[in-house]
Amino acid sequence: xNFTYFLFFVCIVICTLIITYWAARRSQTTFQFYxxxxxxxxxxxxxxxxxxxxxxxxxxxxxxxxALNGYDGFLYSLGFLVSYLVVLLFVAEPIHHLGKYxxxxxxxxxxxxxxxxxxxxxxxxxxxxxxxxxQLVASGLLIRLxxxxxxxxxxxxxxxxxxxxxxxxxxxxxxxxxIVKTILLMSSTFLLSLIVFxxxxxxINDLLQKVKAGTPxxxxxxxxxxxxxxxxxxxxxxxxxxxxxxxxxxxxxxFYTVKNAAEVRKxxxxxxxxxxxxxxxxxxxxxGTAAVIGYDELIVADxxxxxxxxxxxxxxxxxxxxxxxxxxAFTTVVAVVAGLVISATTAFSHDLYHHIFKKGKTTEKEQxxxxxxxxxxxGLISTLFALGLKNINVTFLVSLTFIVxxxxxxxxxxxxxxxxxxxxxxxIIGMVSGLVASLSLLxxxxxxxxxxxxxILREPIFSLYNPGIIxxxxxxxxxxxxxxxFPGREKxxxxxxxxxxxxxxxxxxxxx
Amino acid sequence: xxxxxEFEKIEQTEEFQHLKRRKYRFIFTIPVIFLLYYLTFxxxxxxxxxxxxxxxxxxxxxxxxxxxxxxxVIWTLAFVYVFKAKQYDREVENIxxxxxxxxxxxxx
Numbered sequence: 001x002n003f004t005y006f007l008f009f010v011c012i013v014i015c016t017l018i019i020t021y022w023a024a025r026r027s028q029t030t031f032q033f034y035x036x037x038x039x040x041x042x043x044x045x046x047x048x049x050x051x052x053x054x055x056x057x058x059x060x061x062x063x064x065x066x067a068l069n070g071y072d073g074f075l076y077s078l079g080f081l082v083s084y085l086v087v088l089l090f091v092a093e094p095i096h097h098l099g100k101y102x103x104x105x106x107x108x109x110x111x112x113x114x115x116x117x118x119x120x121x122x123x124x125x126x127x128x129x130x131x132x133x134x135q136l137v138a139s140g141l142l143i144r145l146x147x148x149x150x151x152x153x154x155x156x157x158x159x160x161x162x163x164x165x166x167x168x169x170x171x172x173x174x175x176x177x178x179i180v181k182t183i184l185l186m187s188s189t190f191l192l193s194l195i196v197f198x199x200x201x202x203x204i205n206d207l208l209q210k211v212k213a214g215t216p217x218x219x220x221x222x223x224x225x226x227x228x229x230x231x232x233x234x235x236x237x238x239x240x241x242x243x244x245x246x247x248x249x250x251x252x253x254x255f256y257t258v259k260n261a262a263e264v265r266k267x268x269x270x271x272x273x274x275x276x277x278x279x280x281x282x283x284x285x286x287x288g289t290a291a292v293i294g295y296d297e298l299i300v301a302d303x304x305x306x307x308x309x310x311x312x313x314x315x316x317x318x319x320x321x322x323x324x325x326x327x328x329a330f331t332t333v334v335a336v337v338a339g340l341v342i343s344a345t346t347a348f349s350h351d352l353y354h355h356i357f358k359k360g361k362t363t364e365k366e367q368x369x370x371x372x373x374x375x376x377x378x379g380l381i382s383t384l385f386a387l388g389l390k391n392i393n394v395t396f397l398v399s400l401t402f403i404v405x406x407x408x409x410x411x412x413x414x415x416x417x418x419x420x421x422x423x424x425x426x427x428i429i430g431m432v433s434g435l436v437a438s439l440s441l442l443x444x445x446x447x448x449x450x451x452x453x454x455x456i457l458r459e460p461i462f463s464l465y466n467p468g469i470i471x472x473x474x475x476x477x478x479x480x481x482x483x484x485x486f487p488g489r490e491k492x493x494x495x496x497x498x499x500x501x502x503x504x505x506x507x508x509x510x511x512x
Numbered sequence: 513x514x515x516x517x518e519f520e521k522i523e524q525t526e527e528f529q530h531l532k533r534r535k536y537r538f539i540f541t542i543p544v545i546f547l548l549y550y551l552t553f554x555x556x557x558x559x560x561x562x563x564x565x566x567x568x569x570x571x572x573x574x575x576x577x578x579x580x581x582x583x584x585v586i587w588t589l590a591f592v593y594v595f596k597a598k599q600y601d602r603e604v605e606n607i608x609x610x611x612x613x614x615x616x617x618x619x620x
Contacts, residue, residue, distance in 0.1 A: 238553075
C-alpha cells in the first residue's frame with residue numbers, strides 16, 4: 001500500500017472514530033441509542049438515508065453496468081429513484097407516527113401480540129443480515145483490489161469498524177458516518193464527472209462518439225437489451241426495486257430520527273434529490289469509462305465491471321485521484337454496513353429481548369446494555385460469516401432482500417396502515433407466504449440451480465433470476481386471503497389506530 | 513397522558529372525514545397513474561426497441577429522453593405532495609387542538 005492510499009485511509013478511520021467518540025457521550029439512553037433522540041433535521045436525515053441506501057455495489061456496480069451494457073445499466077439506476085415516491089406517499093409519515101424504535105412497533109400498534117413481534121423481528125433481522133453479508137464479502141474483495149490488503153484483513157477492518165460505531169455511538173454515530181459518506185461520495189462523483197466533461201472539452205457529442213468507439217456494441221450501446229433480454233426479468237426487477245425500498249427496515253427506522261411529519265417529508269425529499277443526482281452522475285461516469293477506458297480493457301481488469309470508476313479515476317487523475325476514490329468506496333461500505341447493524345440490533349434487542357423475552361419489564365440501563373451486546377454479537381457473527389464465504393458468490397442475496405422486503409414486509413405495512421379489514425392472522429399468513437415464496441423461488445431459480453456454476457448443478461426449475469413478479473403478488477394475496485378467512489375481532493380499534501397513523505396525535509417520544 | 517383522547521369522536525368529526533377524503537384522493541390516484549407510466553418504460557424497452565432507439569437529436573435516443581423524463585416527473589410529484597401535505601398538517605393541527613389531549617406538549 002503506497003503512502004497516498006495509507007493517508008486517505010487513516011484520515012477516514014480517524015475522522016469516523018472521532019464522530020463515534022463524540023456520539024458515545026450522547027448515547028446514554030435507549031431513545032438516543034436507537035433514534036438519535038429524534039434530533040436530526042430533515043436534511044441531515046435525508047443525507048443519512050442516502051448514505052444508508054447508496055451501497056458500494058451501486059457506486060461501483062452501476063458505473064460498471066453502464067460502461068459495459070449502456071442503456072440497461074441506466075434503467076437499473078432509475079428504479080432506485082422511483083422507489084422513494086412510494087416511501088414518501090405511503091409509508092414514511094405513518095411509520096414515524098406509529099412506531100418508537102422498530103418496525104415491529106408499527107404493526108404492534110395495531111395488533112399488539114408477541115406473534116406479530118416475532119415475525120416482524122425475524123423479517124427485519126433476515127433482511128438486514130442478508131443485505132449485510134454480501135456487502136461485507138464484496139467489500140472485502142474490493143478493498144483487497146483497491147488497497148492491496150488481503151481479504152481477511154479487509155473484512156476484519158470493516159467488520160470491527162462497523163461494530164465499534166454502533167456499539168459505542170448507536171444511531172448518532174451511524175447517522176453522522178452516513179452523512180459524512182454522502183458528502184464525500186457526492187463531491188467526488190461530481191468532481192469526476194466534471195473531469196470527464198473537461199477531458200472532452202465539454203463537447204458531449206465528442207464524448208458520445210468516443211463511447212461508441214470504445215464499446216463493441218457501437219450504435220447499439222444506446223439501445224436496450226444488453227443486460228436483460230427477457231422482458232419478464234426486466235419488469236420483475238423493477239417491481240422489486242420500487243416496492244422493496246418501502247419495506248427495508250434499515251431505511252424505515254430512519255424516520256424515527258426526526259421530530260415531526262414535516263421533517264420526515266423533508267428527509268425523503270432530500271434523499272431522493274441526492275440519490276437522483278447521484279445516479280445522473282453515475283451515468284456520466286459510466287459513459288466516461290466506456291469512452292476513456294473502453295470495453296476491452298475494463299473487462300480484462302474485472303469481468304463484473306466493478307473497477308470501472310477506479311480505473312476511470314486513475315486514467316483521469318493518476319494515483320492521487322484513484323486513492324481518493326478508493327477511500328470513498330471504503331467509506332461507502334462502512335456507512336452502509338453500520339446502518340444494517342443498527343437495524344438488526346433494534347430488531348433483536350428491542351423487539352425480541354425487551355418485549356418478548358423480558359415482557360417489556362427491563363430498566364433503561366438493561367435495555368441499553370442489551371442493545372450494545374446485540375450490536376457486538378451481530379457485528380461479530382456477520383464478520384465471521386463474511387470470512388467464511390470468501391469464495392462463494394453471494395451478491396444475489398442483495399436483490400433477494402429487496403424481494404423479501406417487497407413481498408413480506410411491504411404488504412403487512414401497507415395493509416396495517418390502510419386496510420380496515422386486515423387481521424392479525426392475515427398479517428402472519430402474508431408475512432410467511434411472502435418469505436417462503438421468495439426464498440423457495442430463489443432456491444429453485446437459476447441463482448442456485450445452474451448447470452454451469454450453481455450451488456446445485458442442474459437445470460433451474462424456475463427460470464427467472466428475479467422472482468419478484470411472482471413472489472410479491474403471493475405475499476399480498478396471502479395477507480388478503482388470510483384476513484378474509486380469519487377476520488379480526490378488533491374492527492373498532494382501526495379507527496383509533498387510523499387516527500394515530502394519520503395525525504400522530506398520540507406520540508410522546510422519549511417518555512414512555 | 514393520551515388516555516383522554518376520544519378517538520371515536522374524532523373519527524366522526526367533519527374535519528377528520530374531510531382530511532381523510534382529500535388525502536386518500538391524492539395518495540391513491542397519483543401513484544397509480546405514475547406506476548402505469550413507470551411500467552411503460554421496461555415494456556417499451558422490451559417490445560418497442562425501434563421506438564426507444566430512434567434518434568431524437570445528435571446521439572440522444574428517445575429511450576434516454578424518456579428515462580430522464582422520470583426525474584422530472586418524480587421530483588414534481590414529490591414537491592406537489594409536500595406542498596399538499598403542509599395543508600394536511602394544518603388540518604391535523606386543528607383537529608388535535610380541538611379534540612386532542614389537553615396537556616399536549618409542544619413538538620410531539
